[in-house]
Amino acid sequence: MAAEIPDEFIELLEALSEERIDEAGRARLVSMVREDASLRAVLREHFAVSRALASLERDDPGFAERTAAHVMKTAEEGEFAFAGKVTRRIARHRFAKGLAAAAVLTLAALPLAWKMLHPAKDVATLVRMDEAGIVLSRTPVKAGEKLTETSGLIRLDFHNGAVVAVEAPAKLTTVSGMEIALESGRLNAWCPESAHGFKVRTKSAELTDLGTSFGISASPDGRSEFVVLDGLVEVQKGSEKIRLEQGKALTSNAQDTLQSVAFDPSGFKNTWPLASGILSTTGSVIPASPDVPEKVALSEDSEHVLVIPERRGIPFTSPLEAEIIGPGSLPGTFDGSAKTMEPQAGRRLRSILLRYDPVGTSPEDYFIRLEGEVTFDRPVLAISCLRESLEKSDGVFSTASWTATHRGIELKQIDNDPDSVTLSEDRRTVKIIFYAGASTDEIRVFLED
Known part of the structure; x- marks a missing residue:
């Protein structure tokens, strides 16, 4: 049977989920997590789902079902199991029915708990410029950070040396220091040896850099085009993999296999100089x-x-x-x-x-x-x-x-x-x-x- 979880801890998490926790309570919650290894272990076990819940925007038809199944399982654990205590308190305070639904809502409201245990690291610097190329700001970008750009150009300087220039309109996520998820937009990247293996995922395919300069355009409907200006990349869609040399291009969409297309880098006339x-x-x-x-x-x-x-x-x-x-x-x-x-x-x-x-x-x-x-x-x-x-x-x-x-x-x-x-x-x-x-x-x- 799992160890008893302090009522104070449960109450603080409950206050956090209801957005009524004060600064003193927040500080106490952080302190308890940092000082008690058993609480950290319990959180890791029962709140692994919270990271996914904090990213509910992704398209995954089976996600809700898997989450509900996980919560139902935790709700059925022993008398002193952490999830059981949390969900019973929430049910007592808020719901007479729908224990699993309440637990999902509570977990979704606790991305901070995950962040306290696994703080996101800075992986790049976001450089913003005006139309004259004057740098307006340099701000750190963390792993998992989403960027939505409506106009202009930005540049991401990754700590591993990779340089990525992005032309708006664009939506992307810096998944890690070695990966970007490009939902829509156009980018050009240059990767030195220290960043070989850098990946860019689109809705329909994934590119892995093998050195050194490539361009990608992605549309919201899932169509993507990959061009290689220097070196070599690998493009993968499902089990299909194609190595693409400089001067070559591929296109992908949600339905068809990868298709070779004419090499035309002219669409990158704005991002290529910036990446250079x-x-x-x-x-x-x-x-x-x-x-x-x-x-x-x-x-x-x-x-x-x-x-x-x-x-x-x-x-x-x-x-x-x-x-x-x-x-x-x-x-x-x-x-x-x-x-x-x-x-x-x-x-x-x-x-x-x-x-x-x-x-x-x-x-x-x-x-x-x-x-x-x-x-x-x-x-x-x-x-x-x-x-x-x-x-x-x-x-x-x-x-x-x-x-x-x-x-x-x-x-x-x-x-x-x-x-x-x-x-x-x-x-x-x-x-x-x-x-x-x-x-x-x-x-x-x-x-x-």
Whole structure:
């Protein structure tokens, strides 16, 4: 027979369920749970159902039946069994009939009891921004937290390194530090090695990341589409599993098997830059269109300087040459000579190109002035601006090879002012002014990953 449960404990829980407990009573209840291992054990045994009851929004036709069966069972336990005492008191105070129903209502009103025993952990940081990419707030997100977004973009930075950009309207739940349940909306995720195995569940299928960048769109009716921009994922629906490589896409719905569809990442034009660390761009500077890395690296545009993400997570084990290594301008603060940054054990780097590469070939005497800015989610470590330093880092950071007559910026021009690059005081915003024509003008920005 189970051990006697103190009347005080039962009365405090009853007060909690009826929302009439005061602060002193709440403190006493918490104290009793913390100090008495037997009470914790009883709670774990009899209130396992409360976690599910706290999540009644989920669609599960058998849930109510299983819950009722559990409560009926606990109501039939011995004279001193915890659930029996609770339900008898509730029946005496509130109901003459319907003991099981009363117990269900009481348990559903006690999610705090579960939380006291199993407090949710922070698993990510929610970053909110305005339309200009300025960060408005950073708030912790706990396991099991539901998010409903009606407009705009948000970003979830998981403690394991995964980055998830979400475009509203969207509904999702951060199930854990390694899993998201996407009810509806669009997201793009990047997962480093530390987050491989990260999962995203939709109503009709589940994606497991095997490295490193993917996009998912989900509609309320259960239809989902999965695209892989870099690396490899596994998509599962029931017993059906398909490994999906970069440049491939699948769709799923509630009825049919997984179906291959044409790879079209254009729908992720807003989330992909944000997941890549690009908070905002202005003027002639715009993010490249999402695609597999090799195609992004070869993007051309006759009217814009494209922001092109390159490799991430590169160990900083070799010297790095760059003309800009701090706030200031080139020309101006910096004279154009290359500075060497020595490697630092344990640090990892990533790079992003800012490149003007016109479509086709322009006449030699054709020039266009391009001015704009890009703001990143972290401080810039250094910027390579001239051909020699760019070529030295190509082998480690570039994702494709190409042939260009000219590279880098030009500090001496006959008919125009020199090109210029400026790094802001907070080291997060890069401003460029390019006088470009037939040649390729570009810089490589290094950030700590």
